[in-house]
Amino acid sequence: EPEVTQTPSHQVTQMGQEVILRCVPISNHLYFYWYRQILGQKVEFLVSFYNNEISEKSEIFDDQFSVERPDGSNFTLKIRSTKLEDSAMYFCASFWSGYGYTFGSGTRLTVV
Amino acid sequence: KNQVEQSPQSLIILEGKNCTLQCNYTVSPFSNLRWYKQDTGRGPVSLTIMTFSENTKSNGRYTATLDADTKQSSLHITASQLSDSASYICVVRDTNAGKSTFGDGTTLTVKP
Numbered sequence: 069e070p071e072v073t074q075t076p077s078h079q080v081t082q083m084g085q086e087v088i089l090r091c092v093p094i095s096n097h098l099y100f101y102w103y104r105q106i107l108g109q110k111v112e113f114l115v116s117f118y119n120n121e122i123s124e125k126s127e128i129f130d131d132q133f134s135v136e137r138p139d140g141s142n143f144t145l146k147i148r149s150t151k152l153e154d155s156a157m158y159f160c161a162s163f164w165s166g167y168g169y170t171f172g173s174g175t176r177l178t179v180v
Numbered sequence: 181k182n183q184v185e186q187s188p189q190s191l192i193i194l195e196g197k198n199c200t201l202q203c204n205y206t207v208s209p210f211s212n213l214r215w216y217k218q219d220t221g222r223g224p225v226s227l228t229i230m231t232f233s234e235n236t237k238s239n240g241r242y243t244a245t246l247d248a249d250t251k252q253s254s255l256h257i258t259a260s261q262l263s264d265s266a267s268y269i270c271v272v273r274d275t276n277a278g279k280s281t282f283g284d285g286t287t288l289t290v291k292p
Contacts, residue, residue: 072223110284111224111269124279159223168214169271169280171223 070094074160074172081179084149089175091143091160097170099163102135102145104128104156105174111159117143150179182207184272184283192289197260201286203253203270211273215244215255218267218285227255227268260290 073092081087093100102114115125115135122135134146147154155178161169184205193199205213212231216224228237228244230253236245241258257264270283 111218111282113280113282157221161223168212168226168229169216169224171216171225174221174223176221 070170072160072162072170072172074158074175076175077173078176079178081150081177083152083179087147087150087177089145089147089158089160089177091145091172092141093143093160093162094164094170095141097162097164099123100137100143101161101163101169103159103161103171105159106156114145114158147177150177152179155179182272182274182279182281184270184281186268186270186283186286188286189284190287190289192291193260195260195262195290195292198256198258199260199288201255201257201268201270201288203255203272203283205251205253205270205272205281205283207251207272207274207281209275210248210251211275213244213246213253213273214271215242215253216269216271218269220266224269257288260288262290262292264288265290 075090100117103111105111113126115129116123132148137143157174159174160172187202214229215227218224227242230237230246243256246253267285267287269285271280273280
């Protein structure tokens with residue numbers, strides 16, 4: 069079964085540093101998403117990406133965040149200057165209308 | 181505002197017992213409803229997906245029902261196993277914006 073692959077599985081970074089979270093979505097899917105889940109809380113939508121551009125973003129997705137699909141396969145989430153409250157699990161997902169979302173295993177980001 | 185409410189928030193059952201999780205939504209116009217299982221520290225995994233015309237969908241010991249008139253869905257787990265311990269998330273997608281609304285999830289603990 070096709071999988072969404074995320075790397076790294078765990079990232080520890082100092083406050084103020086930039087981090088890039090990487091995802092390889094399912095190749096024939098067209099819609100890509102980033103979600104985050106703060107420990108013990110619900111999954112929160114960050115951004116959706118279609119046809120090489122952002123189609124929707126939440127209020128969480130401020131100027132500190134950016135997404136790219138630089139080479140047609142990798143899908144990245146960049147946080148420019150991390151804050152303590154950015155500590156969370158970040159999930160990448162790709163979407164196919166007949167099936168729904170396929171989520172990656174997530175990247176646990178810890179900001180210290 | 182589209183909302184998805186799940187109940188109970190948490191549930192503890194003994195191995196081998198059955199249980200039913202509830203999901204009520206206000207998402208309109210409705211496109212589809214999905215149930216996901218999320219193991220601790222992992223990404224959500226799709227269990228079932230139902231469209232407007234489907235009343236029930238099974239996946240092994242998991243059976244989801246949908247009443248589009250009352251905007252309610254349930255997930256019934258039969259003969260629970262220890263591995264069923266997880267968070268179960270109801271996700272409802274609307275037709276217009278193509279946006280999905282996540283419920284807070286029900287945390288199920290199966291004890292021996």
